[in-house]
Amino acid sequence: MNFIKKWINTDAGKIPVVNTSLDWTDNFGTIKARLTFGRMNYKVEPGIYAVGNPNSDSFVFVSANYKMSFDVLRSNLSGIDAWILVLDTDGINVWCAAGKGTFGTKEIVNRIKITGLEKIVNNRRLIVPQLGAPGVSFYDVKKFSSFSVTYGPVRASDIPEFIKSGMKATEDMRKVRFTLYDRVVLIPAEIVLGKTYLIYAAFVMFVLSGLNKNGYSVSLIFDKGVLSILNVLIAFFAGAAISPLLLPWLPGRSFSLKGFFTGIIGFIISYYCGLTGNNALKIFAWFLLFSSAVSFLTMNFTGASTYTSLSGVKKEMKYAVPMQIAGAISGLLIWAIK
Amino acid sequence: MKEQIYLNNVVTLELDIDKCNGCMMCMTVCPHHVFESKNKKVEIINKDACMECGACEKNCAAKAITVRSGVGCAAGIIKGTLSGTEPCCGCGEKNKNKCC
Numbered sequence: 458m459n460f461i462k463k464w465i466n467t468d469a470g471k472i473p474v475v476n477t478s479l480d481w482t483d484n485f486g487t488i489k490a491r492l493t494f495g496r497m498n499y500k501v502e503p504g505i506y507a508v509g510n511p512n513s514d515s516f517v518f519v520s521a522n523y524k525m526s527f528d529v530l531r532s533n534l535s536g537i538d539a540w541i542l543v544l545d546t547d548g549i550n551v552w553c554a555a556g557k558g559t560f561g562t563k564e565i566v567n568r569i570k571i572t573g574l575e576k577i578v579n580n581r582r583l584i585v586p587q588l589g590a591p592g593v594s595f596y597d598v599k600k601f602s603s604f605s606v607t608y609g610p611v612r613a614s615d616i617p618e619f620i621k622s623g624m625k626a627t628e629d630m631r632k633v634r635f636t637l638y639d640r641v642v643l644i645p646a647e648i649v650l651g652k653t654y655l656i657y658a659a660f661v662m663f664v665l666s667g668l669n670k671n672g673y674s675v676s677l678i679f680d681k682g683v684l685s686i687l688n689v690l691i692a693f694f695a696g697a698a699i700s701p702l703l704l705p706w707l708p709g710r711s712f713s714l715k716g717f718f719t720g721i722i723g724f725i726i727s728y729y730c731g732l733t734g735n736n737a738l739k740i741f742a743w744f745l746l747f748s749s750a751v752s753f754l755t756m757n758f759t760g761a762s763t764y765t766s767l768s769g770v771k772k773e774m775k776y777a778v779p780m781q782i783a784g785a786i787s788g789l790l791i792w793a794i795k
Numbered sequence: 796m797k798e799q800i801y802l803n804n805v806v807t808l809e810l811d812i813d814k815c816n817g818c819m820m821c822m823t824v825c826p827h828h829v830f831e832s833k834n835k836k837v838e839i840i841n842k843d844a845c846m847e848c849g850a851c852e853k854n855c856a857a858k859a860i861t862v863r864s865g866v867g868c869a870a871g872i873i874k875g876t877l878s879g880t881e882p883c884c885g886c887g888e889k890n891k892n893k894c895c
């Protein structure tokens with residue numbers, strides 16, 4: 458393990474001391490996980506870790522066993538002597554695992570027992586990341602263990618400031634954001650994980666492009682098919698990259714409406730590249746296909762955003778999905794017949 | 796940048812002010828500053844900003860808050876509909892923020 462500096466002996470056994478700086482293997486691992494390679498298996502062993510030179514009065518920070526969560530925490534603890542209690546969240550990050558309940562009261566209580574945390578520290582305070590709160594009930598933790606929960610800031614980078622001010626988080630530290638940077642780092646995953654849609658769409662367009670009034674023609678596939686695959690690529694790029702980038706500036710609140718507008722951007726790009734043909738009906742078909750497909754792709758970005766509610770997404774889907782389907786089918790029909 | 800707000804008037808968040816004991820825990824855990832203190836209790840000041848994460852309900856010892864929590868994720872809902880389960884991800888760790 459590249460991140461373990463040494464081992465120390467405690468009353469609960471040997472505990473690894475970890476580095477507070479990330480080396481190239483950590484950074485390379487982050488890049489790989491961002492690109493979704495091996496992401497489901499990017500884990501650290503649950504248990505107790507140490508940073509700096511902690512003693513029985515030092516803080517205990519709680520984290521998930523997704524390696525990226527663990528890395529973000531330890532890299533923000535330089536100069537701090539602390540323990541880290543890593544929960545078994547199945548290699549899933551804190552917020553996500555809290556939503557599923559795997560980062561939660563039960564796992565905290567169990568992990569305290571399994572690790573013998575009570576023998577290591579005298580203080581009885583756990584600093585739990587605020588985004589773990591959807592899975593954790595502070596009063597149940599208190600009831601079922603001897604520890605009480607203090608919710609730390611949303612972002613680990615605010616921890617030093619949080620500790621300096623006597624465990625007080627400012628309003629800003631309590632709020633999640635969804636900045637341009639936050640959205641940009643999600644784009645690789647959008648592209649990699651959305652590729653199934655891309656492959657299906659490309660396949661359908663390719664096969665359908667052989668259709669014409671007189672039946673089926675293989676030579677048409679190479680004519681029409683190649684052009685249509687370029688269009689599929691543009692639409693995919695619009696949904697997976699342009700929508701996340703422009704999200705706050707796109708008109709409307711619902712993601713499907715925002716995506717409709719990105720679809721139009723994609724359509725305009727395609728039109729000016731001469732990929733929509735010059736028949737008015739066919740251009741219209743492409744307009745329908747672009748707007749409905751990109752609307753759908755963008756709607757899927759709700760899952761990656763930090764502010765959409767389940768009720769809201771359900772509501773938007775109720776009217777958006779039928780329109781997307783209608784748009785896509787009529788677009789396909791017009792396009793295939795023309 | 797201005798705070799990003801999703802749809803209006805859809806969230807299921809409810810506060811029973813009579814039960815509230817003013818512990819302010821909901822203000823601590825809420826990532827969207829939906830609550831604000833008022834007269835030694837709290838009030839909902841920005842309901843539309845709520846993402847139904849459920850953190851406040853889970854940490855209100857007085858049981859003054861109810862919200863139907865879940866993941867606001869279209870892919871998760873589609874998946875749930877197709878397999879006849881609750882909307883949930885399992886789409887496996889798409890990103891660091893939320894599961895779907």
Ligand code: SF4
Pocket residue numbers: 810814815816817818819820821822836837854855856857858859860
């Ligand atoms: S957590 Fe519950 S009791 Fe405490 S302030 Fe909020 S609503 Fe009131």
Ligand code: SF4
Pocket residue numbers: 808824825826827828829830844845846847848849850851852862
């Ligand atoms: S459900 Fe989450 S976002 Fe909504 S008010 Fe409660 S803590 Fe805030």
